Amino acid sequence: MRVNLQKAIAKLKNGEVVAIPTETVYGLAADATNDDALRQIYAIKQRPMDNPLIVHIGDSSQVTAWAAEFSPTAQKLAAAFWPGPLTLVLPAKNSVSQIVRANQPTVALRVPAHPLALRLLKESGLALAAPSANKFTQLSPTTPAHVTAGLGEDIAVLDGGACEVGIESTIVSVINNANGDHWQLLRQGMISEAAIERIAGKAATALSQPIKAPGQHALHYSPRTPTRLFTNRGALIAQANTHCAALLIGEGAQPNCPVFKLNKNVADVARQLYDTLHKMDALGADLLLIEAPPNAPEWLAILDRLTRAAS
Ligand code: TXA
Ligand code: MG
Numbered sequence: 001m002r003v004n005l006q007k008a009i010a011k012l013k014n015g016e017v018v019a020i021p022t023e024t025v026y027g028l029a030a031d032a033t034n035d036d037a038l039r040q041i042y043a044i045k046q047r048p049m050d051n052p053l054i055v056h057i058g059d060s061s062q063v064t065a066w067a068a069e070f071s072p073t074a075q076k077l078a079a080a081f082w083p084g085p086l087t088l089v090l091p092a093k094n095s096v097s098q099i100v101r102a103n104q105p106t107v108a109l110r111v112p113a114h115p116l117a118l119r120l121l122k123e124s125g126l127a128l129a130a131p132s133a134n135k136f137t138q139l140s141p142t143t144p145a146h147v148t149a150g151l152g153e154d155i156a157v158l159d160g161g162a163c164e165v166g167i168e169s170t171i172v173s174v175i176n177n178a179n180g181d182h183w184q185l186l187r188q189g190m191i192s193e194a195a196i197e198r199i200a201g202k203a204a205t206a207l208s209q210p211i212k213a214p215g216q217h218a219l220h221y222s223p224r225t226p227t228r229l230f231t232n233r234g235a236l237i238a239q240a241n242t243h244c245a246a247l248l249i250g251e252g253a254q255p256n257c258p259v260f261k262l263n264k265n266v267a268d269v270a271r272q273l274y275d276t277l278h279k280m281d282a283l284g285a286d287l288l289l290i291e292a293p294p295n296a297p298e299w300l301a302i303l304d305r306l307t308r309a310a311s
Pocket of ligand 2: 131
């Protein structure tokens, strides 16, 4: 069910969940201070309660309402990349719901760069917990139609069009110790590790006890159809038959099956990736054959999603 901005705000204030657009993927949003509303997110997604949620805020002045520390490196990253596809995992204030942070000592925060999401955050005055609006382990949604196909017609969806970035945010944790603050990359995204390092002014730290993003299950972002990843076009073609469908990145020889071709541009592939996988999944093929992207740093986030899709 589609809802407009005013209806979305009313529902969220009333403790209901609403699927909302962001620049990365659609999120299944609820008031991040309302535990009953947060529980609905986990229930609808069938998500384990030990997998914490990202809290979306309207601007960086709200960080200190959630985080116990907003250290210099975290401030630099926020100034450089917000609004945008970066999530910062920071030490949580005691007041932060144990449900939203799944009993972690930290909280994940992000200012999304989608005009409608920002209006929603600003006009409602709420902070919104929002994981991707898909069932646990399934493909993330980048259009309202994907949300409805995955979660059903009864879910309220605020329509903000197709997502511009197309894959989930880069997640960086920043913690302080006696030697200053340290950052670690918890999830690859379209903001690269090199870009984070440039703004932070220092490399990621290998901590003795790395903080893990608890949601990084190997099986994730998965089509329902069995999926295989190939680092070599020839091997993919050799595997193909008419019951397969193939996703190719760039020009070249084609297999004997339905083909979905993306041009070899990282931002274009990211924007179209989930929509293409949703379409391939709907074909009723026996097997999806996917060509791995080039082996280069700027493709790591895409490779991460495709590796999980095929695991
Ligand atoms: O682009 C995105 O990040 C999208 C949009 C909707 O903002 N959201 C998203 O949420 O991808 P989700 O729940 O699908 O993935 C969030 C990831 C999970 O792997 C979760 O474990 C991790 O963030 N995370 C959340 N809070 C954390 C915390 N306190 N410490 C470590 N990891 C955390
Ligand atoms: Mg997700």
